[in-house]
Amino acid sequence: MKRLLSFIITVLVLTGVMVFTTPGLLDKVRLGLDLKGGFEILYQATPMEAGAELSRASLQKTAESLEKRANALGTSEPEVTTEGTDRIRLKIAGVTDEAEVRKKMKEPAVLTFRSAAPGDAAGTYSKIELVGSDFVEGAAEVQRDNLNRPEISIKIKDKDKFAEITKRLLGKEMAIYLDDQMLGNPPVVQAVLTDGKASISGNYTIDGARELADTINLGALPLKLTEKYSQSVGATLGKQSLDQTVKAGLVGSIIILIFMIGMYRLPGALASFALILHTWLLIAVFVVADFTLTLPGIAAFILGIGMAVDANIITNERIREEMRNGKSILSSVKAGNKTSFRTVMDANVTTIIVAAVMFAFGTGAVKGFALILIVEIVLSIVTNLYFAHWLLTVLVKAGVLKKPKQFGVKESDIRAL
Numbered sequence: 001m002k003r004l005l006s007f008i009i010t011v012l013v014l015t016g017v018m019v020f021t022t023p024g025l026l027d028k029v030r031l032g033l034d035l036k037g038g039f040e041i042l043y044q045a046t047p048m049e050a051g052a053e054l055s056r057a058s059l060q061k062t063a064e065s066l067e068k069r070a071n072a073l074g075t076s077e078p079e080v081t082t083e084g085t086d087r088i089r090l091k092i093a094g095v096t097d098e099a100e101v102r103k104k105m106k107e108p109a110v111l112t113f114r115s116a117a118p119g120d121a122a123g124t125y126s127k128i129e130l131v132g133s134d135f136v137e138g139a140a141e142v143q144r145d146n147l148n149r150p151e152i153s154i155k156i157k158d159k160d161k162f163a164e165i166t167k168r169l170l171g172k173e174m175a176i177y178l179d180d181q182m183l184g185n186p187p188v189v190q191a192v193l194t195d196g197k198a199s200i201s202g203n204y205t206i207d208g209a210r211e212l213a214d215t216i217n218l219g220a221l222p223l224k225l226t227e228k229y230s231q232s233v234g235a236t237l238g239k240q241s242l243d244q245t246v247k248a249g250l251v252g253s254i255i256i257l258i259f260m261i262g263m264y265r266l267p268g269a270l271a272s273f274a275l276i277l278h279t280w281l282l283i284a285v286f287v288v289a290d291f292t293l294t295l296p297g298i299a300a301f302i303l304g305i306g307m308a309v310d311a312n313i314i315t316n317e318r319i320r321e322e323m324r325n326g327k328s329i330l331s332s333v334k335a336g337n338k339t340s341f342r343t344v345m346d347a348n349v350t351t352i353i354v355a356a357v358m359f360a361f362g363t364g365a366v367k368g369f370a371l372i373l374i375v376e377i378v379l380s381i382v383t384n385l386y387f388a389h390w391l392l393t394v395l396v397k398a399g400v401l402k403k404p405k406q407f408g409v410k411e412s413d414i415r416a417l
């Protein structure tokens with residue numbers, strides 16, 4: 001009685017949680033560009049100056065600059081990621097003018113030091129005094145002043161030019177811009193500098209000072225972006241793809257559940273419940289881990305469901321085979337679970353290894369496919385092996401399943417030992 005009660009409570013609680021949380025989880029799933037429409041570009045970055053080296057910091061700061069530009073275009077939640085040592089992938093949803101995006105995005109990040117020109121309003125700096133190429137490459141460093149406050153030391157290539165600028169702007173502000181975005185509060189020129197060296201101080205945190213130093217170094221080595229790959233998906237096409245995919249998934253799932261229940265009776269119903277729990281857990285992982293659902297991700301999703309169904313079929317067939325050999329219900333369940341566990345685990349482990357290799361060496365959609373497939377398999381092991389096996393064993397020990405026909409085995413098929 002206790003076993004049956006624990007079974008009923010477990011199933012009811014899980015069913016209630018899934019029913020009440022699923023609508024909210026589905027609304028929170030983040031969709032990829034191929035499902036909601038948008039534009040994706042893969043850039044290869046190279047230094048503007050021949051012979052210069054591309055640093056990781058320059059690549060990262062260029063990616064950050066691209067993200068700011070994408071935000072300035074009024075798009076929603078642009079995704080900018082670096083790949084390898086010289087590539088940047090840009091994903092933007094809701095693009096209406098692809099030509100404008102291409103033009104704006106591939107321009108090098110422009111660093112400028114500006115002063116206020118005659119007639120500029122307060123807080124406006126329109127006269128460009130220095131550009132990124134005026135700085136020595138990689139010379140910006142974070143140091144500490146006499147009061148242990150962070151400051152940025154810089155070096156200028158043309159000492160005479162810098163001396164003239166600092167003499168003319170002595171006591172005045174010189175603002176720092178990346179593209180058209182002012183970085184922090186404008187520092188004040190406090191001395192005439194004739195050796196091409198200067199320090200920028202203010203109320204900087206150590207992280208803020210490092211960020212500014214990286215930005216100056218980026219400006220000293222602007223990167224040229226070459227488009228290597230792009231794809232565009234209209235919002236209408238994306239929604240149509242999503243609707244058709246969801247419809248196909250629902251139809252396929254219903255057919256699978258009907259097959260499992262019709263073929264294996266009550267054990268098939270338990271396997272179907274485990275499959276539903278498996279799907280719910282995967283959606284929850286998408287939301288909690290903030291994964292982006294794409295068409296390759298859905299392909300991995302479907303593949304994982306197929307493997308989970310296969311695991312349940314193998315288990316139930318092993319159990320039925322033991323029954324046909326004349327074993328008792330409990331002995332058949334234990335032996336079937338044990339033998340099927342080895343077979344299913346071998347298949348899952350080899351698939352995880354392949355997916356891990358794809359994730360390690362793949363890029364973009366390949367990485368997404370591999371990651372979701374790995375998560376799928378792990379969840380399948382938890383739900384369709386351990387949990388489904390536990391449910392079936394509880395019902396057998398509780399005396400609910402005590403006849404071979406409840407497993408879809410005919411009495412005439414049972415061979416006497």
